[in-house]
Amino acid sequence: MSECLDDFSPPLKKILGQLLAFDTVSRHSNLALIEFIQGYLSDLGIEATLIFNDEGSKANLYARLGPEVDGGVLLSGHTDVVPVDGQAWRVPPFQLTESDGRCYGRGSADMKGFLACVLESVPSFQQANLRMPLYLAFSYDEEVGCLGVRSLIEHLGSSDKKPAMCIVGEPTNMQPVYGHKGKTAMRCHVHGHACHSAYAPEGVNAIEYAAKLVNKLSDLSDQLKADSDSRFDPPYSTLHTGVISGGTALNIVPNLCQFDIELRYLPHVNAQPILGSLKNYAEYSLKPAMQAVNEDADIEFELLAEYPPLLTEPQSDLAQWVAQWSGCSDLGTVSFGTEGGLFDKAGVATIVCGPGSMDQGHKADEFVSLEQLKSCCSMLANLRHWMSVEPSQ
Ligand SMILES: [Zn+2]
Incomplete structure (x- = not known):
């Protein structure tokens, strides 16, 4: 059955619109957005942990689905966005504008598009019979030096159950990225x-x-x-x-x-x-x-x-799996930095792969295409399948 892009996942577009409507420029609080996500997960019966900054004005969100066992996969994204000051936007930056197969708005590519795909896929992960846990790790203050995620990683380090691998959904046009400086x-x-x-x-x-x-x-x-x-x-x-x-x-x-x-x-x-x-x-x-x-x-x-830099061997299991799940076997590196280096340093094998392009990130009229969102949802569906079936001998 073919799916028309125009009819593509109304729930996903709704969530993306809701996320874009929060002005989470790094100098502002992200709490309204974080509480929205916490409420969304809570409605699905998932309890999320918030890890606040010293002032209590910002928070990371950390949640687990599936069995409480060691290992599993962590999906990582930041909730803050860069400012729009001095940029000539033709669409309102803090709301979703859909046009010609593109979703416009500040953070659509970097990286609320990924967050929306992850949140939209949560119910199907719940329905799957997961053999390992899925973690969600959404941070603050990434755009001002990867500051927020550090306390989240500390939290992760203090737990006796740790994810084995991490996918950071920064915009790479859904190309698996194994390294950056x-x-x-x-x-x-x-x-x-x-x-x-x-x-x-x-x-x-x-x-x-x-x-x-x-x-x-x-x-x-x-x-x-x-x-x-x-x-x-x-x-x-x-x-x-x-x-x-x-x-x-x-x-x-x-x-x-x-x-x-x-x-x-x-x-x-x-x-x-x-x-x-x-x-x-x-x-x-x-x-x-x-x-x-x-x-x-x-x-x-x-x-x-x-x-820190990120370098995950392109021949590693995780890199090869993400290549399969994303349908892109051409692994690469990026020039920008991500939180991936910090996860990697904490012993969680990490690959960066997410919808949209950094060509649009940080610029006026930032957008992510519906095709990219669709491709991300398909990667998450493949991941879900892999996480829910026993590996064949
Ligand atoms: Zn980013």
């Missing part, structure tokens, strides 16, 4: 010493010392190209300066300059020695010269955000 973002504060520019040698010019550090960073970035892995794009680790500020007036030697740097590193690369050589340069080459002029001069590094 890790990221560390830092802010460097250079404290110099101010004086009138006519007496410049008596001051410590924070901008000029920051410039030396930025140059060092640029040299390090060139060196990183020697260590490559052709499965990633670009095939080497990258290090760059993204923002810089300092100084107050031309006739004052600046006493402060700060700049933000970002390292995106390959899974086999250790980030510590790279950042360590930058810090050593500051500590042993620059600071002595600065402090010879003024002992209060200093250079400090502040960690802004970080997440």
